[in-house]
Amino acid sequence: MTPPISRDPDRLRTALDQLSGLAYTKGHGTGNDFVLVFDRDGETELSPDHVEALCDRHLGVGADGLIRVVGSQHLIEGRDLLSEHPGATWFMDYRNADGSVAEMCGNGVRVFVHYLVTRGLVELAQGETLDIGTRAGLRGVTRLEDAYSIDMGPWSYLDPELAEERASDSLVLAAGLADPRPALSLSLGNPHTVVALSEDADLRELDLTKAPNVDPVPPNGTNVEFVVPADPLFHEGLxxxxxxxxxxxxGETQSCGSGACAAATAVRLWAGDPDALQWSVGVPGGTVGVEFVPQPDGSERVLLSGPAELVFDGTVL
Structure with a gap:
């Protein structure tokens, strides 16, 4: 989706002027695209206006979010992680396209690590795992043959009492739906609300240029996923x-990695099949894989796999 042009283009032009000479890289994971700014020593100040201007698709570079590639020791959150995980020397400072700070981004993590590998900032052979810092905590990323797999950590309910009793905890109404639909809110390090639809036509007809109405809204807001299960839901165990x-x-994006994990989690819960551990999630920008790994304490860790690409380098003029 192309967001509407800013109501205050002069503000964004001013912000871009302030960034003159800033080097950046454009990358994406299954169409979820990012501006990456390398800032090893934490010396680049990026205000919300700066981020919004760079991510603006009309006046800036254009992206769903911005990733600042920074040494963990230069952020409070990074230093806290380093005290327990000294190998997590790189931190993914992630911002949404509107300039707001976000916990993390599943597709962004893959692009972040691909940037580190491609630029020779880390050595990561196929099958090896790199720990990185995010505001959602430590994330381990394993290099695959043509992709990366992220340990997203355990999933959880945003409202455990309601969700476990009713398998839904909210109602969602979006443009293109006649009535509100029941939804389930989950955390994958960031908040998600998942809505099941029965037909591909319902999915196609949604108008996501407008934010869906979620009732009640989680305290920190939420991403909203609209999901259609395949028919049959399972094929050869997938x-x-x-x-x-x-x-x-x-706004609407071509992909959301943590959202894909939330979607697979919700459908698996609704299907009532705890042994369904492998999932394929189709998004407008491609396909990602989701795997559930049961833990001895009864929880489940979620692995997200998919490609990452760097598209071009540039400099703000």
């Missing part, structure tokens, strides 16, 4: 779903 997503602070 669960299959398709989804579209409206991301808080951004």
């Amino acid at each position: 669960g299959r779903v398709r989804m579209r997503v409206h991301e808080r602070g951004v």
Whole structure:
């Protein structure tokens, strides 16, 4: 989706002028695109206006979010992680396209690590794992043959009491739906609200240029995923779903990695099949894989796999 042009273009032009000479890289993971700014020593100040201007698709570079590639020791959150995980020397400072700070981004993590590998900032052979810092905590990223797999950590309910009793905890109404639909809110390090639809036509007809109405709204806002299960849901042991997503602070995106994990989690819960551990999630920008790994304490860790690409380098003039 192309967001509407800013209501205050002069403000964004001023912000871009302040960034003159800033080097950046454009990258994406299954169409979820990012501006990456290398700032090893934490010396680049990026205000919300700066981020919004760079991510603006009319006046700036254009992206769903901005990733500042920074040494962990230069951020409070990074230093806290380093005290327990000294190997997590790089921190993904992630901002939404509107300039707001976000916990993390599943597709962004893959692009972040691909940037580190491509630029020779880390050595990561196939099968090896790199720990990085995010505001959602430590994330381990494993290099695959043509992709990366991220340990997203355990999933959880945003409202455990309601969700466990009813398998839904809110109602969502979006343009293109006649009535509000029940939804389930989950955390994958950031908040998600998942809505099940029965037909591909319902998914196509959604108008996500407008933010869906979620009732009640989670305290920190939420990303909203609209999901259609495949028919049959399982094929050769693989669960299959398709989804579209409206991301808080951004709008509709071509993909959302943590959202894909939330979508697979919700459909798996609704299907009542705890043994369905492998999932394929189709998004407008491609396909990502989701795997559930049961833990001895009864929780489940979620692995997200998919490609990452760097598209071009540039400099703000």
